[in-house]
Amino acid sequence: MPFSAQPPASGERYALSASLDNARHLSSLLRAVHFQDYATCLATASGLRVTVEDAKCIQANAFIQAEIFQEFSVQEESVMFRISLSVLLDCLTIFGTSSLPGTSTALRMCYQGYGYPLMLFLEEGGVVTVCKINTQEPDELLDFDFCSTKVVNKIILQSEGLREAFAELDMTSEVLQITMSPDKPYFRLSTFGNAGSAHLDYPRDSDLMEAFHCNQTQTNRYKISLLKPSTKALALSCKVSIRTDAQGFLSLQYMIRNEDGQICFVEYYCCPDENITEAEL
Amino acid sequence: LSRIGDELYLEPTESGLSLRAVNSSRSGFASFLFAPLFFQLYEPGSAGPETELFRCKVHMKSFLGIFRSLPSLEKSVGKCLILLKPRASRLVLQLHCKHGVTKTHNLAFQECERLQAVFDTRSCASHLCAPARVLAEAVVHFPLTLAEVTLRTGPGGKISLRNYVEDEAEPSKMMVTELWLAEDEFQSVAVVPGSHITFCLKEFRGLLSFAEASNLPLTIHFDEPGRPVIFTLDDTVLEVHLVLATLSDLQSDSQSPSTNGVSHLPAPSDDFADDLESYMVAMETGEGGSERPPSPTFPLRTPRPAESEPEEEEEEGAVPGTPPHKKFRSLFFGSVMTPGRPGLATTQEVLAEDSEGE
Numbered sequence: 001m002p003f004s005a006q007p008p009a010s011g012e013r014y015a016l017s018a019s020l021d022n023a024r025h026l027s028s029l030l031r032a033v034h035f036q037d038y039a040t041c042l043a044t045a046s047g048l049r050v051t052v053e054d055a056k057c058i059q060a061n062a063f064i065q066a067e068i069f070q071e072f073s074v075q076e077e078s079v080m081f082r083i084s085l086s087v088l089l090d091c092l093t094i095f096g097t098s099s100l101p102g103t104s105t106a107l108r109m110c111y112q113g114y115g116y117p118l119m120l121f122l123e124e125g126g127v128v129t130v131c132k133i134n135t136q137e138p139d140e141l142l143d144f145d146f147c148s149t150k151v152v153n154k155i156i157l158q159s160e161g162l163r164e165a166f167a168e169l170d171m172t173s174e175v176l177q178i179t180m181s182p183d184k185p186y187f188r189l190s191t192f193g194n195a196g197s198a199h200l201d202y203p204r205d206s207d208l209m210e211a212f213h214c215n216q217t218q219t220n221r222y223k224i225s226l227l228k229p230s231t232k233a234l235a236l237s238c239k240v241s242i243r244t245d246a247q248g249f250l251s252l253q254y255m256i257r258n259e260d261g262q263i264c265f266v267e268y269y270c271c272p273d274e275n276i277t278e279a280e281l
Numbered sequence: 282l283s284r285i286g287d288e289l290y291l292e293p294t295e296s297g298l299s300l301r302a303v304n305s306s307r308s309g310f311a312s313f314l315f316a317p318l319f320f321q322l323y324e325p326g327s328a329g330p331e332t333e334l335f336r337c338k339v340h341m342k343s344f345l346g347i348f349r350s351l352p353s354l355e356k357s358v359g360k361c362l363i364l365l366k367p368r369a370s371r372l373v374l375q376l377h378c379k380h381g382v383t384k385t386h387n388l389a390f391q392e393c394e395r396l397q398a399v400f401d402t403r404s405c406a407s408h409l410c411a412p413a414r415v416l417a418e419a420v421v422h423f424p425l426t427l428a429e430v431t432l433r434t435g436p437g438g439k440i441s442l443r444n445y446v447e448d449e450a451e452p453s454k455m456m457v458t459e460l461w462l463a464e465d466e467f468q469s470v471a472v473v474p475g476s477h478i479t480f481c482l483k484e485f486r487g488l489l490s491f492a493e494a495s496n497l498p499l500t501i502h503f504d505e506p507g508r509p510v511i512f513t514l515d516d517t518v519l520e521v522h523l524v525l526a527t528l529s530d531l532q533s534d535s536q537s538p539s540t541n542g543v544s545h546l547p548a549p550s551d552d553f554a555d556d557l558e559s560y561m562v563a564m565e566t567g568e569g570g571s572e573r574p575p576s577p578t579f580p581l582r583t584p585r586p587a588e589s590e591p592e593e594e595e596e597e598g599a600v601p602g603t604p605p606h607k608k609f610r611s612l613f614f615g616s617v618m619t620p621g622r623p624g625l626a627t628t629q630e631v632l633a634e635d636s637e638g639e
Contacts, residue, residue: 161380161382164353164357165384168349168350170346194343195340195342195343195346195386195388195389196343196371196386196387196388196389197386197387198384198385198386198387199383199384199385199386199387200382200383200384200385201382201383201384201385202380202381202382203381203382203383205381206380206381206382207380207381208380208381208382
């Protein structure tokens with residue numbers, strides 16, 4: 001056989017090698033950040049981080065901790081490469097996307113290092129597929145410098161309360177305006193579309209509200225087209241934390257429970273469109 | 282209402298909130314009147330001696346967008362508050378949902394003139410009343426694309442529905458479907474034998490779905506071809522009217538309405554459709570003068586010839602331009618001669634107009 005269909009033994013020196021019994025643990029998370037073709041992968045001893053950016057304004061990260069994998073080893077301190085996320089997802093779901101109970105695709109991932117392609121070995125029901133995806137020089141990633149000490153307002157909501165709202169956002173509005181305040185309206189999502197304005201208010205004592213820490217009234221606007229993709233992450237998640245800093249940068253962190261009950265995180269960072277203090281009616 | 286027109290007219294009245302729509306060729310009009318009892322709270326605002334109750338129109342799509350998903354609305358929305366804010370130029374719809382969540386929509390509206398079709402079910406010679414289900418089951422036999430259907434009263438009290446076929450169409454290439462309903466399928470039948478009318482089925486289907494969903498009997502009031510057909514639904518808290526123009530027979534084209542005080546209609550021009558927009562007719566529905574309430578109840582009565590009453594409100598005008606190939610008498614909005622207002626000129630063209638730009 002000119003090309004070995006056997007996955008390499010784990011003793012070989014690969015910059016990154018990982019095994020996952022259920023590829024869906026990875027593919028569903030990657031879909032939640034798939035709003036651009038290309039992504040940057042960073043593998044460290046703690047796990048895999050896949051980053052997607054757009055317009056220098058928005059960054060989404062999917063974190064899959066090492067513990068999720070059956071095997072995860074990174075030879076150097078960190079390994080980073082740019083790869084087509086579209087192709088990666090197509091390969092991970094090569095056996096189909098429907099999740100029949102009892103069937104799952106097993107994955108083995110290997111990366112020899114800088115300049116080498118990412119190798120995927122996928123197996124389901126005795127059928128093996130080998131994929132080789134070219135990698136590229138990673139781009140410099142945005143640093144939103146968002147740390148917990150700089151957070152001005154933070155709330156944690158149960159995702160079910162936001163899912164419908166995000167799915168039904170008035171896309172004729174250019175912006176999504178987010179108001180967070182210790183006073184009414186507490187937490188408000190607003191759009192200004194062709195038909196008129198719409199406001200969605202969540203009171204601080206709503207049973208959807210898991211945590212409410214708002215110190216200052218802030219109203220920020222974000223380009224709705226940039227935030228709309230986060231709906232996918234919201235749909236997968238059970239909880240979402242919404243934080244803003246003094247500059248109005250937005251951090252959305254989604255807690256996602258996979259089929260086996262393990263927790264993973266996806267986060268979105270977004271720059272404000274313009275800083276205003278008055279909301280339109 | 283969205284099956285009729287693109288704009289939703291909201292008119293609060295003392296007797297309830299009226300939602301109305303009219304189609305672009307003014308050949309179809311529908312109104313839903315929700316009595317105050319329908320609401321938990323109903324405050325139509327105060328009309329002064331010189332001011333009327335405020336009314337407005339909004340884009341149908343914008344309004345419907347708020348009530349996008351009915352199943353999820355039923356599960357999550359507790360109550361809906363509708364506020365008309367003339368000074369802010371906004372129609373506010375606020376949905377109070379579960380978990381304490383509030384959705385507020387501020388819709389831009391346009392001011393408008395009163396939209397009211399002039400019609401009177403009592404002047405119709407024939408009346409039929411059937412459960413909506415019976416009519417829905419009858420109508421299901423016709424293709425969804427069928428434009429017009431003919432209702433005919435036949436021998437033995439049978440009522441037939443037949444798809445309308447254009448005269449120009451090749452008979453051998455057309456499929457004709459005819460359906461007969463026995464008198465006992467109807468709750469009441471009081472018709473002129475041998476009468477028939479042809480009306481737009483598409484617009485009727487909208488009302489029929491509503492009637493079926495709300496399990497209300499549907500009453501059909503009709504007269505001669507060319508005179509509008511009126512469909513009504515009645516409930517303790519809701520009154521629905523759908524008025525559709527009917528196709529007139531070729532023979533009766535020369536008929537001129539024998540209404541008092543209304544001068545003869547001039548020949549319509551080619552850009553009639555544009556002229557329509559420039560007519561502004563202040564609509565009254567005869568509240569001032571006639572004894573009839575705006576939404577009359579429909580007592581059943583034996584057929585009698587149409588009478589020309591002193592305040593006959595109906596007028597007709599041929600509109601060859603809209604729709605071009607049809608012979609519909611499409612204008613049945615009329616201005617009313619009310620006693621005490623002799624100065625009100627009877628407009629020949631009869632339309633309910635909105636005051637856009639005027």
